[in-house]
Amino acid sequence: MKRMYVEDVKGFKEDEVLLKGWVHKITEFKDFGFVQLRDKTGIIQLVVCKDELKGLRLEMTIEAVGTKVENKKAIGGIEIKVKSIKILGKTYYDMLPIPVNEYKNSAHLETELDYRYISLRAPRVNAVFKVQEEITTAFRNYLKENHFSEIYTPKIIASGTEGGSELFTVNYFDHRAFLAQSPQFYKQMMVGAGFEKVFEIGHAYRAELHNTWRHLNEYVSLDAEMGFIKDENDIMDLEEGFINYLFSHLKKTCKKELEMYDVDLADEVKIPRIPLAEAHKILLDKYGKRSPVGNIDAEGEVLISKYVKETYDTDFVFLTEYPIAKRPMYTMPDGKGNTRSFDLIFKGLEITTGGQRINDYEMLRENIKKFGFNPDDYGFYLESFRYGMPPHGGFAIGLERITIKILNLQNVREASTFPRDMKRIEP
Amino acid sequence: MKRMYVEDVKGFKEDEVLLKGWVHKITEFKDFGFVQLRDKTGIIQLVVCKDELKGLRLEMTIEAVGTKVENKKAIGGIEIKVKSIKILGKTYYDMLPIPVNEYKNSAHLETELDYRYISLRAPRVNAVFKVQEEITTAFRNYLKENHFSEIYTPKIIASGTEGGSELFTVNYFDHRAFLAQSPQFYKQMMVGAGFEKVFEIGHAYRAELHNTWRHLNEYVSLDAEMGFIKDENDIMDLEEGFINYLFSHLKKTCKKELEMYDVDLADEVKIPRIPLAEAHKILLDKYGKRSPVGNIDAEGEVLISKYVKETYDTDFVFLTEYPIAKRPMYTMPDGKGNTRSFDLIFKGLEITTGGQRINDYEMLRENIKKFGFNPDDYGFYLESFRYGMPPHGGFAIGLERITIKILNLQNVREASTFPRDMKRIEP
Known part of the structure; x- marks a missing residue:
């Protein structure tokens, strides 16, 4: 007999089924018991006789053969009258360190993370990663439909000249190397190398000394870079298109999970584009909030999101026209003292930095000098601009950040x- | 006017087109010239007047507006009579360090790699990565169709106890960490954490002191792990199914690229499963080749491939039943002194190691001791087996290895x- 997933039981023609999964819950009565069996696709109730019940413990893996019986009180209206149960994976514990079958996890987040191999089993936690997988699927599908190629670029790099956050060092044979904080230089070079439009879903590393709710030192970055653009608006159009594609995709593929988190995604997302200086003025006039020069801080992100929610009924806002000094040296200036760059704020959290990049060799070389750096330090990256780099730009989305904002975590x-x-490098 | 890709020109209804791309080749005549424009999708001939030709250099990026004209001598039977050309990305070089428009790359591989941002532009090189992208697409699609979930697991890890190859060390804040040589422990934990069937496409790091044609210190690993299996044959079935799916997928999506490399993929792949001891005997009897104890060396891989090609007309062979001492401590023993593990050899190169893993806590603990290790060193990994781990196994394919074997690189x-x-960490 072939193993069947829980989600397929209801529609299955035969009465007898073979199921495999974990013991999610046990309820004992005098002569029999209920065992909730949990597999990758759902939970189903098994009706088990006293004898078979004896050896079972929560979270064991089992296989069960039985027949379908309708029972309106059971989950999904169906239960399985079990003929035989076999234990596939034994347990060795006195007490589960954290509960798996509670609707809400009562454990502290740090405890959940300490026992990640258990907490991930809870349907509510598992759902987060189902949604996350579909976010990456939507990103990939959307970009592929728009002529993008998926690339893999190195994470071990020779020098850390991109600027910005701190880098982790790697002992690479005889010399010191670094972990890439983003595929920025490489995705640009791939555009120039004829791939034109590229994306990468991969790890990025930041040795930042921040231990907050929004910082990870290793995270998954959804990176896109696109050649032959007119300006940064093409990039914002691309990302706005993605957000709409994503929401529509999640509604189709993650109905159950979105309901679990009581999330209602907008049918259409239109994202206002507000120059930073204007945002500063709004924050000051409306909320009495002063912003740091050429940027917006965490409180400002929350307030500007409040503003666009009230004014435009949207959870998103592009902040544009960041000043030159506040952006990396490869950012395209707009000729008015600012850059063709943007951030995307989603529900009070920056999830993207993007923009148009300089594509002319001489201009890039001069800009590097203006920033007080030495062009020689930019070796192959700068060299690659000698050979006909198209106008281009791109953006990156932090996967964990967009996931928590979608699910309101x-x-x-x-x-x-x-x-x-x-503080955490295990498990 | 909207930019059009070269591959779409022929079928386009209007006569006037806007193209963007690189100057692939220039041929000057007395009054006009041909410019081959190369974009992501192909190459097309532009007919350009003397004046417009003047500023053009190889590998510049340009946009051209013109009208379609039939010309049987041109690539694809069509050329574009250009009205206007605009330079989008200038060049700054005296001589191209390596040629882009030659059919065969005449440059040495090391030179090609030094100028990767140029060599990748050559259609023949670009094609390798088109095929590689489709390999990952096939891997992902095949596994998703079989109920697998895509996961992202950490590459910075606290301890290097998996055994096997050497590890790179990372300076992680106050302590020493390592780069994961594979997601082995994490993919197993994800199976146990209720995901049942998982795969990951991500970087793996090996600090091996080998600098050969088949070693990379950072590579992309196609990892799969599957719960609720019967034994290692389920895993080999899964991989054999993938190879067949892959070949069929590549024939559909990479026709042009496979032709470029003169590759003819089999319609059906049946992979013989030969126990290692039997392979040793075949090598000795047929080729007088002695093998190292419990393994097969590079020469043996080539010879056993020759044998299966001649005997079964296949490029693949599973070698099975490796002895316990030659496999990692988590490998499931078969009760006869060997393990439920295998290697997959493809055209003389090992591209996969896989097998069933131990899923019982006590058995794993005892096995760790038998190998002379301390169970305490396996911390959270061993702990995760206390909570009902299903029978499981998996495999990993080196992406670069399978790519070169498919294309005969x-x-x-x-x-x-x-x-x-x-020796190489740049570009």
């Missing part, structure tokens, strides 16, 4: 299978 | 965008 660690931060 | 570096080896 509180901490990026909830959206990382095995998060890495300043 | 000579060196794994040819199938890595920016390879990392003992």
Whole structure:
């Protein structure tokens, strides 16, 4: 007999089924018991006789053969009258360190992360990663439909000249190397190398000394880079298109999971584009909030999101026209003292930095100098601009960040299978 | 006017088109010239007047507006009579360091890799990565159709106890960490955590002191792990199914690229499963080749491939029943002194190691001791087996290795965008 998934039981023609999964819950009565069997696709109730019940413990893996019986009180209206149960994976514990079958996890997040191989089993936690997988699927499908190629670029790099956050060092044979904080240089070079439009879904590393709800030191970055653009608006159009595609995709593929988190995604997302200076003015006039020069802080992100929610009924806002000094040296200036770059804020959290990049060799070389750096330090990256680089730009989305904002979670660690931060490197 | 890709020109209804791309080739005549424009999708001939030709150099990026004209001598039977050309990305070179428009790359591989941002532009090189992208697509689609979930697991890990190859160390804040040589422990834990069937496409790191045609220190690993199996044959069935799916997928999606490399993929792949001891005997009897104890060396891989090609007309062979001492401590023993593990050899190169894993806590603990290790060193990994781990197994395929074997390339570096080896960490 072939193993069947729980979600397929109801529609199955035969009465007898073979199921495999974990013992989710046990309820004992005088002569028999209920065992909830949980597999990858759902939970179903088994009716088990006293004898078979004896050896069972929560979270064991079992296989059960039985016949379908209708029971309106059971989950899904169906239960399985079990003929035989076989234990496939034994348990060795006195007490489960955290409960799996509670609707809400009562454990502290740190405890959940300590026992990640158990907490991930809880349907509510598992659902986060189902949604996350569909976010990456939507990203990939959307970009492929738009002529993008998926690429894999190195994470071990020779120098850390992109600027910005701190880098982790790697002992690479005889010399010191670094972990890439983003595929920025490489995705640009791939555009120039004839791939034109590329994306990468891969790890990025930031040795930042921040241990907050929104920082991870290893995270998954959804990176896109696109050649032959007119300006940064093409990139914002691309990302806005993605957000709409994503929401529509999630509604189709994650109905159950979105309901679990009581999430109602918009049917259409139109994202206002507000120049940073204007945003500063709004924050000051409306909320008395002063912003740091050329940027917006965490409080500002929350307030500007409040503003666009009230004004445009949207959870998203592009902040544009960041000043030159506040952006990396490869950012395209707009000729008015600012850059052709943007951030995307989603429900009070920055999830994207993007923009148009400089594509002319001489201009890039001069800009590097203007920033006080030495062009020689940019070796092959700068060299690659000698050979006909098209106008281009791109963006990156932090996967854990967009996941928690979609599901209204509180901490990026909830959206990382095995998060890495300043204090955590296990499990 | 909207930009059009070269591949769409022929079927386009209007006569006037806007194209963007690189200057692939220039041929000057007395009054006019031909410019081959290369974009992501192909090459097309532009007919350009003397004046417009003047500023053009090889590999510049341009946009051209013109009208379609039939010309049987041109590539694809069509050329574009150009009205206007605009330079989008200038060049700054005296001489191209390596040619892009030659059919065969005349440059040495090391030179190609030094100038990767140029060599990748050559259609013949670009094709390798088109095929590689479709290999990952096939892997993903095949597994998703079989109820697998895509996962992302950490590459920064706390301890290097998996055994086997050497590890790179990372300076992680106050302590020493490592780069994961495979997602082995994590993919197993994800199976146990209720995901049942998982796969990951991600980087793996090996600090091996080998600088050969088949070694990379950073490579892309196609990892799969599957719960609720009967034994290792389920895993080999899964991989054999993938190879067949892959070949069929590549024939559909990479016709042009396979032709470029003169590759004819089999319609059906049946992979013989030969116990290692039997393979040793075949090698000795047929080729006078002695093998190392409990393994097969590079020469043996080539000879056993020759044998299965001649005997079964196949490029693949599973070697099975490796002895316990030659496999990692988590490998399931078969009760006869060997393990439920296998290697997959493809055209003389090992591309996969796989097998069934131990899923019982006590058995794993005892096996760790038998191997002379301390169970305490396996911390959370061993702990995760206390909570009902299903019978499971998996395999991993080296992406660069399978790519070069499919296309009959000579060196794994040819199938890595920016390879990392003992001597190379740039570009």
